Amino acid sequence: MLQNRRALFENIVKNLKNQKDDDSNIVVDVEDDPTLYLDLKCSYNWLGIKLTEYELTKNKLLAENFVEIKKPTGFNIDKEMKYRTCTVDNTMSDIMSYMENWYPPSSIYDCWKCSQVFDLRFEGMEMSEISRILQDVESKKNKNEGMEKSRRKLPVYEKKMRSSNPTGSGKSTQVAQILLKHYITQGRGGKFNCIITQPRRLSAISLAKRVAQERYEKLGDSVGYCVRFDKVDPRPFGSILFETVGTILRKLSSGFRGVSHIIVDEVHERSLETDFLLIFLKKMLFTGCKIKIILMSATVETHEFENFFEKIKVLEIEGRSYNINETYLDEIIQHFEIIPTLREIYTKKILLS
Known part of the structure; x- marks a missing residue:
């Protein structure tokens, strides 16, 4: 037990330059070791410190509020198709009643x-x-x-x-x-x-x-x-x-x-x-x-x-055909040889609105 604790303290001393949390406390990564956990528990008991009891088991949720997900079961195709057929029949009967x-x-x-x-x-x-x-x-x-x-x-x-x-x-x-x-x-x-x-x-x-x-x-x-x-x-x-x-x-x-x-x-x-x-x-x-x-x-x-x-x-019934001409802005500017200024465009826009 003393050897394990000594190894833990040596690890803390060697990793003083590790990351710090918001409270500027030194954060040390300790590997999951059941033997080390029992040694620390004995030390806390000797010092009169009571720890919360946790059962160390693998692949199991520790919190009581969590729900364990069960393995998927087989898909009941007969039950599913019967439900869907019944739903479709009810929908079609409603539509027929509307008609x-x-x-x-x-x-x-x-x-x-x-x-x-x-x-x-x-x-x-x-x-x-x-x-x-x-x-x-x-x-x-x-x-x-x-x-x-x-x-x-x-x-x-x-x-x-x-x-x-x-x-x-x-x-x-x-x-x-x-x-x-x-x-x-x-x-x-x-x-x-x-x-x-x-x-x-x-x-x-x-x-x-x-x-x-x-x-x-x-x-x-x-x-x-x-x-x-x-x-x-x-x-x-x-x-x-x-x-x-x-x-x-x-x-x-x-x-x-x-x-x-x-x-x-x-x-x-x-x-x-x-x-x-x-x-x-x-x-x-x-x-x-x-x-x-x-x-x-x-x-x-x-x-x-x-x-x-x-x-x-x-x-x-016969219809009418209408000619459609496409005229672009640059063609109009070239035809009239007038380039409006931004002030004129802005003023006309205000007057039209």
Whole structure:
């Protein structure tokens, strides 16, 4: 025992230049030696110093709060597959129930808020009376002849189904308007509620504003939009709602109750969300749902969708081509031979803002 302690003290003396901790105490590395531990324990007992008892065992946690990790057991593939199959079946049954619960626009249901109708203009009215009110509102509008003339020049206006329309035909702004006006003039405006999907939120908002302007209304009357973190709901009946595909998928739990038409615009921009929406719509048609589906695109092969949707009708409309010129800043500077100073650029920027 004395030899072991002497060796320990010699080690401390030799390593006086070892690292020091924050309290400037000398730190000495001592090898793990059970014999040395017992010698030190005897010395502390002789000096009357009581040490904490620790059981020196290898490969075992000393603290009581730690949990010993058991060895991995075999993977029960039968149990796991049974659970996953049950989960998938429950999910599919929920989706099928959503499809079966679809019904056309009703006089007591607001499809945009998924609740009872609280609009005082239509509350407690029959669908025929609601359609008559919408017809009166449409007939009292003061139309702009210039706006109407520009609309009549659009190729889509001449051919009022899968609609394959090139860029510039006016399909995104005119198709839903033509359908809404047709329903209103036929005295069935209350039975028309249309959703138009857009791949991007900016296009959904800008198209909603444009269509509302062409209908001589403000957003929230017969035209609205719904994107992430922002929405403007239109009236409960005889209305058009522009939405992104993501926001529509979040409404699948309602089963599109109260919606009569769904227009999938820019269907050629394939994505996981768009493909899932098309699968859901096909399932709805397969269950006998009477909802109307319109697919619109500027550049897409119609054969793919003719094979996917049975008995689909294709309507092709001629478009317009617009020349696009690219002009760079250095070309403008060389043409006018003027180089603006930083002060001029900064001043004009402030005035424009």
